[in-house]
Amino acid sequence: MINLVIFGPPGAGKGTQATNLAKAYQLIHLSTGEILRDEIAEGTETGLIAKEIIDRGELVPDDLVIELIRHQLDNNPLAKGFLFDGFPRTLPQAEALDNLLVHYGRSVSAMLSLEVEKEQLLARLINRGNSSGRSDDANRSVIENRIEVYNQKTAPLISYYSKVGKYERINGIGTVQEITDRLKAIIERLPLNKRSH
Numbered sequence: 143m144i145n146l147v148i149f150g151p152p153g154a155g156k157g158t159q160a161t162n163l164a165k166a167y168q169l170i171h172l173s174t175g176e177i178l179r180d181e182i183a184e185g186t187e188t189g190l191i192a193k194e195i196i197d198r199g200e201l202v203p204d205d206l207v208i209e210l211i212r213h214q215l216d217n218n219p220l221a222k223g224f225l226f227d228g229f230p231r232t233l234p235q236a237e238a239l240d241n242l243l244v245h246y247g248r249s250v251s252a253m254l255s256l257e258v259e260k261e262q263l264l265a266r267l268i269n270r271g272n273s274s275g276r277s278d279d280a281n282r283s284v285i286e287n288r289i290e291v292y293n294q295k296t297a298p299l300i301s302y303y304s305k306v307g308k309y310e311r312i313n314g315i316g317t318v319q320e321i322t323d324r325l326k327a328i329i330e331r332l333p334l335n336k337r338s339h
């Protein structure tokens with residue numbers, strides 16, 4: 143049983159790598175960003191709250207995203223494991239995830255942190271903005287704000303996971319395959335078949 147957090151700033155490659163890893167290890171890929179964009183597309187109450195916040199590049203309230211994750215865990219009791227992408231993003235979210243997983247007899251096995259410098263993040267997201275249709279990729283100041291919000295509110299989680307020996311740092315520059323291989327090398331040496339605490 144393995145539960146991974148894929149971590150890093152906007153544009154670090156979390157979604158790209160999560161797709162590859164979920165397939166390789168039969169994990170359920172939970173991207174809070176994707177779930178929120180689906181809620182917006184469906185015009186749900188959550189989507190209505192989230193839209194304006196996402197458009198500014200700010201963070202959606204903790205209780206709302208925690209509820210989305212709780213719902214996904216409830217709906218997948220037989221999952222081999224989960225791959226959390228873009229969650230947690232704040233200390234209360236990290237604590238909530240730990241508590242939720244305890245409830246299911248699970249725990250975070252590792253936090254895989256993709257490291258990419260700001261200029262490269264900006265280049266990737268500005269480029270993606272030409273075709274993604276994502277409102278938060280559409281202008282440079284929103285992209286810069288997302289990176290700033292990451293630095294202020296999300297990067298401190300590195301110390302949260304570091305303290306319990308679960309922080310794994312990965313160079314996020316290279317081809318997609320090279321980075322997948324780096325991630326797999328780390329995952330292969332985790333204690334996959336027992337609960338890690």
Ligand code: AP5
Pocket residue numbers: 150151152153154155156157158159174175176178195196199200201202203204207227228229230231235266267270278288314315316317318321
């Ligand atoms: P979210 O959807 O999580 O977006 P993000 O963190 O800003 O990151 P991205 O999805 O843009 O980047 P990524 O790291 O997944 O990289 P990707 O693989 O796409 O969140 C969006 C918003 O939702 C937040 O701002 C917030 O408002 C809200 N939200 C979500 N979760 C929340 C939470 N937990 N709490 C509160 N609010 C929340 O790659 C990026 C680009 O680079 C792509 O074009 C890709 O093709 C390219 N690329 C990937 N790998 C490489 C490579 N190796 N070399 C070159 N290019 C590459």
Ligand code: MG
Pocket residue numbers: 156157158173175228
């Ligand atoms: Mg993503």
